[in-house]
Amino acid sequence: MENYMEILGKRAKDASREGAKLGTGAKNRGLLSVAAELIRQKDYLLEENEKDVAAAREKGIKESLVDRLQLNDARIEGMAEGLRQVVALEDPIGEVLGMKIRPNGLRIGEKRVPLGVVGIIYESRPNVTADAFGLCFKTGNAVILRGGSDAIHSNLAIVRVIKDGLMKEKLPQDMVLLVEDTSREVVNDMMKLHGLIDVLIPRGGAGLIASVVENSTVPVIETGTGNCHIFVDESADLNMAAEIIENAKTQRMGVCNACESLVIHEKIAELAIPQIVQCLKQHNVEVRGDGRAQQVCSDVVPATEEDWGTEYLDAVISMKVVGSLDEAIGHINKYNTGHSESIITKNYENALRFQDEIDAAAVYVNASTRFTDGFEFGFGAEIGISTQKLHARGPMGLKALTTTKYIIFGDGQIRE
Numbered sequence: 001m002e003n004y005m006e007i008l009g010k011r012a013k014d015a016s017r018e019g020a021k022l023g024t025g026a027k028n029r030g031l032l033s034v035a036a037e038l039i040r041q042k043d044y045l046l047e048e049n050e051k052d053v054a055a056a057r058e059k060g061i062k063e064s065l066v067d068r069l070q071l072n073d074a075r076i077e078g079m080a081e082g083l084r085q086v087v088a089l090e091d092p093i094g095e096v097l098g099m100k101i102r103p104n105g106l107r108i109g110e111k112r113v114p115l116g117v118v119g120i121i122y123e124s125r126p127n128v129t130a131d132a133f134g135l136c137f138k139t140g141n142a143v144i145l146r147g148g149s150d151a152i153h154s155n156l157a158i159v160r161v162i163k164d165g166l167m168k169e170k171l172p173q174d175m176v177l178l179v180e181d182t183s184r185e186v187v188n189d190m191m192k193l194h195g196l197i198d199v200l201i202p203r204g205g206a207g208l209i210a211s212v213v214e215n216s217t218v219p220v221i222e223t224g225t226g227n228c229h230i231f232v233d234e235s236a237d238l239n240m241a242a243e244i245i246e247n248a249k250t251q252r253m254g255v256c257n258a259c260e261s262l263v264i265h266e267k268i269a270e271l272a273i274p275q276i277v278q279c280l281k282q283h284n285v286e287v288r289g290d291g292r293a294q295q296v297c298s299d300v301v302p303a304t305e306e307d308w309g310t311e312y313l314d315a316v317i318s319m320k321v322v323g324s325l326d327e328a329i330g331h332i333n334k335y336n337t338g339h340s341e342s343i344i345t346k347n348y349e350n351a352l353r354f355q356d357e358i359d360a361a362a363v364y365v366n367a368s369t370r371f372t373d374g375f376e377f378g379f380g381a382e383i384g385i386s387t388q389k390l391h392a393r394g395p396m397g398l399k400a401l402t403t404t405k406y407i408i409f410g411d412g413q414i415r416e
Helices: 004-019 024-040 042-058 063-069 073-088 127-138 149-168 184-190 206-215 238-250 266-281 291-296 305-309 325-335 348-357
Strands: 096-101 107-114 117-122 142-146 176-178 199-203 228-232 259-265 286-289 316-322 340-344 362-365 402-409
Touching (some): 004 142, 042 073, 127 176, 149 176, 259 266, 286 291, 340 348
Parallel strands (some): 228 259
Antiparallel strands (some): 107 402
């Protein structure tokens, strides 16, 4: 007897075959219809989201994580705008990546095609529901969404609104399916749907991602946690450094591209650390530093070895003082999660070395790590930020949700 997830998987597989045949015009009409429906049914979405927010606060979940869960007018407009941006982007499906003629006359090329069925397991953020649908739909992929139990009312509402938008354009509503069962057993079943789900993308905390990577029989694109560093080099503009660090840490603390770790060159530590700490103190951010950082500023509390590798998602940041660029690069590469790293410097050679030698999906010079985002990179919405190195890395836009097939034209050739 088929279980719940097998039934969903087969529905998605059937829908993906229909989705692969949709032209760009039909897909864009569907996306615009859904964007309009999100705005039209805004009050309904906010009412359902409030149920999740109230339940989270009742459970005592910290406010930085409640912020990830919460919708408001601006975030709903952002979801709709993300879909509109996807409409404006070029459709990669059908693109032919070159064509060569072999000595025997065969013409061989590569063509972009959908992956098929994309499964996404994610936590908290209900905007992921709309973002994931938009990118998958534009690329002709069906998507099975399994959000966290803490956002179930929000996700049910968003998927209902998406289906309303698709229905108005007479498009296949099973292109988006929500796993309504929030039990962990269903997640285990989802990870075993090899042959029905073509790729699985986990978005959430380190525990969730590790569990999916270790237990899935479906190919996984690993979207990593974000222990993001900012290195303040000896030639840094300190005002710029303080402003960038304030933005990277405090604009939104519960997101994967927020800065969690600071590395300060010892030659400017006495000037830089008090200014940075004072800036963060205005936002009630606790700074946990090594012995040298504590000597410079009494507001810095002792750090442990665990702090260097921690993604806090909270009003806490670590601080390490180093003696050289080499030491900074070594420390960051040891403890980072391959997400986003930044250097603040006026030294061009140091900037280039940092970009060359840091092992991460996004490496910045004199800018906030908060820009690692599909919207900011011009991809429209994003499906996630990949910290692995195969197939996709960094913010995943439309092309990351495609694969290729070889197309071969002949005129009667046979192999001898």
